[in-house]
Amino acid sequence: MIQITPYYSHPRKEDILNLYLSIVADVVPFYPEDVLNGHPRKTKGPKAAFRRRTDLYNKKLNDYKIKSVLNDTAEKRKNDALLAEAIIASYSATLHDKLYTGYKDGHVDPDHLQELLTVRMDGGELKEDFEFDDKSKSGSQVSKDMLEYVFRYEAFSKHEKLYELIGMLGVEVCPYCNRQFITTYAPSKNGSGKSMTTSKARPQLDHFKVKTEHPHLALSINNLIPCCGVCNHMKGDRGATTLYPYSEGMGDTYKFKTTIPGHNLLIAQVLTGAPIAPEHFDIALDYAGNSVDKDFRKRVEASKNIFALEGLYQSHKGYVSDMYFHRYIITEKMIDSIMDQFGELFESRDAVRQALMLADTSPDTLGKRPLAKLTKDIKEEIEEYYARIQLS
Numbered sequence: 001m002i003q004i005t006p007y008y009s010h011p012r013k014e015d016i017l018n019l020y021l022s023i024v025a026d027v028v029p030f031y032p033e034d035v036l037n038g039h040p041r042k043t044k045g046p047k048a049a050f051r052r053r054t055d056l057y058n059k060k061l062n063d064y065k066i067k068s069v070l071n072d073t074a075e076k077r078k079n080d081a082l083l084a085e086a087i088i089a090s091y092s093a094t095l096h097d098k099l100y101t102g103y104k105d106g107h108v109d110p111d112h113l114q115e116l117l118t119v120r121m122d123g124g125e126l127k128e129d130f131e132f133d134d135k136s137k138s139g140s141q142v143s144k145d146m147l148e149y150v151f152r153y154e155a156f157s158k159h160e161k162l163y164e165l166i167g168m169l170g171v172e173v174c175p176y177c178n179r180q181f182i183t184t185y186a187p188s189k190n191g192s193g194k195s196m197t198t199s200k201a202r203p204q205l206d207h208f209k210v211k212t213e214h215p216h217l218a219l220s221i222n223n224l225i226p227c228c229g230v231c232n233h234m235k236g237d238r239g240a241t242t243l244y245p246y247s248e249g250m251g252d253t254y255k256f257k258t259t260i261p262g263h264n265l266l267i268a269q270v271l272t273g274a275p276i277a278p279e280h281f282d283i284a285l286d287y288a289g290n291s292v293d294k295d296f297r298k299r300v301e302a303s304k305n306i307f308a309l310e311g312l313y314q315s316h317k318g319y320v321s322d323m324y325f326h327r328y329i330i331t332e333k334m335i336d337s338i339m340d341q342f343g344e345l346f347e348s349r350d351a352v353r354q355a356l357m358l359a360d361t362s363p364d365t366l367g368k369r370p371l372a373k374l375t376k377d378i379k380e381e382i383e384e385y386y387a388r389i390q391l392s
Contacts, residue, residue, distance in 0.1 A: 001303060002175045002367045003249030007221055008118070016168045017118070018042050019161060020221050024117060027155040028219070029080035030108055035117075037110035043161050060149065064090070081106025084150045088216075090142045092132040095216055117220050124208060124244030124299070132216055146215035153211060153218040166202050166226055172368050174203070174228035175245035176235070176307050179316075179370055182228050204232040208244060212237055222246055234307050241302040249366075254300055255288045256313070256377040258320060273328035278317035283374075285310050316371060320378055326357045327382050354379075 007016045022042040025035040032041070058068050064086035066079060085106050089096040099108040099116070119130050147153060156162070163186035174180045182203035203226035211218040225245055235242070243249065260281040285304060287297065304310060335352050346352050354360055360369070361376035369375075 001243065001250050001307075001309065002173070002178045002245065002373060003247070003251075004171050004175045004226075004245045004367050005169075006120075006246040007169065008120070010169065012168055016165065017221075019165050019168065021114070021117070023156060023159050023161050023165060024219055026159060027152045029084040029150060029152075030113065031077065031081055031106070034108050034110045034113055037114045043159075060145070078106055087142065087145045087150055091146050091216070095132040116216065118222060119217070119220055120222055120247075121208065121244060122247045123296075124242075124247070126209070130217075132214075143212065143215050147211060147218055151211075151215055151218040153207075156219055157205070163200060163202050166205075169226060171203065171226040173370050173372070174231055175225065175249075175367065176206075176227050176231035176242070176303070177309065177312065178366075178373050179312065180228040180230070181370060182226055203227055204229050206232045206235055210237045231307050238306060241299060242306055243299050243303045248296070248299075250300055250303075250373070252288055253290045253292050253296070254285055254304075255380075256283055256285050256374045257381050258282070258378070259284045273325055276321050276324065278314075278321065281317065281320075283310070283313045283317060283320060285313065313374065316374060319371065320374070323357065323359065323375070323378050324382060327353075327386070330356050 007013055007020070010016055018039050019042045021036050021039050025032040025041065026043055026045055028035060032045070061068055061079065061083055064083060066082050066086055082105075085096070085100060085108075088099065098112050101109070103109060116130065119126065163184055167184040167186070172181060172183060174182050183201060184203065185199075185201040187199070206225040206227045207214075207218065208223050208225050209217050214223075217223045258281045260276075287300075330353055334356075335349050338352050338356075339346065339349065346355070357379075359375045359379055361372070361379055366372040366376065
């Protein structure tokens with residue numbers, strides 16, 4: 001619903017990319033130098049050089065016709081890489097060719113691997129040469145092996161540096177619902193190297209292209225959407241039919257508005273400040289008439305349905321009622337008085353009104369405050385009613 005800044009447009013894009021690739025290098029079976037592709041390493045690397053070898057792991061090597069691991073450290077790394085190659089080849093010959101053509105001993109083309117890890121999805125659509133998923137393999141053993149042994153999201157999600165990475169992105173409010181803070185918090189350490197608390201907090205990461213159908217995108221940074229737990233649960237493993245927050249939001253194409261049987265109640269609210277109880281009106285999220293393509297509107301409608309936006313926003317009717325009441329009591333005389341005393345602090349009379357109503361609706365704040373879009377849209381609705389009153 002709200003567009004957020006992708007890493008490649010972020011002021012700290014190089015720092016984000018360097019740390020991201022370092023985390024990926026710690027958890028995948030590819031050679032670290034292939035993942036980092038010349039970028040500086042920003043992590044200390046895994047605590048153990050390689051994952052513990054178990055009977056299951058050795059059986060998996062045999063399943064893909066890779067000889068059992070040797071004691072030599074270099075051979076252990078090589079067998080990790082060869083197993084990954086064998087699994088990728090079984091998943092998609094096209095992906096295998098893209099990554100491995102011209103390379104041997106499990107090494108991959110570092111440019112093509114980085115391209116996969118940072119692939120863009122404007123409008124939520126992948127470029128054709130990255131659509132490697134085979135629907136017949138969704139949920140199959142090879143897809144599971146892709147997630148367990150190659151693009152290891154579970155290990156990625158537990159990496160201690162992930163908090164720092166998500167914090168760099170600076171997404172403070174869930175982009176799907178714009179209702180909840182999703183602040184990232186990891187305690188800083190004191191002088192002795194110990195933190196005062198072990199509690200941490202971070203957003204959940206939604207796979208826009210679900211990882212069961214697109215396991216090759218399980219770690220791709222532009223496929224990971226920081227969001228609240230409610231929205232992540234609602235979306236679940238449904239296909240990516242919603243708006244893609246890294247490239248689009250509802251903007252002014254769809255707007256929140258109040259719907260009241262008979263406008264007399266609303267006019268009374270504007271003119272007299274008479275309270276409107278929540279049961280007197282509903283909050284709707286409707287097409288505002290701005291011309292856009294049909295596919296975009298379908299994605300908006302899918303977002304409304306999947307995230308139950310209209311239903312959930314009914315819980316904010318008290319907030320909307322307060323907005324109408326505050327607009328009534330913040331009179332022009334009150335604004336005159338504030339401008340006389342503190343005019344140098346405000347750019348305009350509207351800025352005074354926004355400050356008094358705690359309703360900052362500037363475009364660059366929509367992704368930083370819960371209910372920012374609701375606030376913006378209802379504020380515009382209120383001003384439209386006041387304009388009608390003044391003309392009548």
